Amino acid sequence: MVTFKSSISMFTGIVLVVMATFMFCLGTFAWWQNKEQLAVLIGSFVMYALGGIFVWMLVDTKYTFTTNCLFYSNGPIRGKIAIDTIRKIKHQKGWINESFLKPALGMNGLYIYYNKFDDIYISPEDKEAFVNYLLKINPKIEII
Structure with a gap:
């Protein structure tokens, strides 16, 4: 298992x-x-x-990979995404978010689009390593 911690924006950290x-x-x-x-x-x-x-939420926001799933946790918010269902990843900077599900503490993160209509916003500290690891498992993912 490989785990990526969430980045924490100053504003979010102070508010929490x-x-x-x-x-x-x-x-x-x-x-x-x-x-x-x-x-x-x-x-x-x-x-x-x-x-x-x-x-x-402040201390337990992370994203963990197993062989075929991405698990996310943000305090009591937890879930998993089958990696083979991920269609595309989009980089996001700033406060405007279009996703309803946001297990993230950072402002600069990634939208992950999976299944037919589902999406999630996450903010791993090392976005490049996160995306590269995901692409190793599923190279069909489109990067925007």
């Missing part, structure tokens, strides 16, 4: 860290204010869980 910190602080503040009420304890737990999801 701020949101996680905010959730942890909010949960702690609510818990300190009223430790006896069940609703406050549940609310604090939810805030901690959301903060944990933001941290999970």
Whole structure:
């Protein structure tokens, strides 16, 4: 198995860290204010869980190849794509994204078009090595 970590844009990294910190602080503040009420304890737990999801996304966004599949993970978002179904790859720079599924933390990434109508946006740190590895497995992929 070969794994490529996601690049992380400064903006995305800052937003995730701020949101996680905010959730942890909010949960702690609510818990300190009223430790006896069940609703406050549940609310604090939810805030901690959301903060944990933001941290999970920050540290566990990666793309892993097996012999015939590309697995992607972005915190709780996980999936796989059969490499032989990939039709084309397009380089993308900037904030505008046309894909609904974005297990990525970087602004400059790749669109992978697979099956007949499916696409995904990813942002591996080493895009060139990622594409070259993918082309070794499936040389029919069109690069745009």
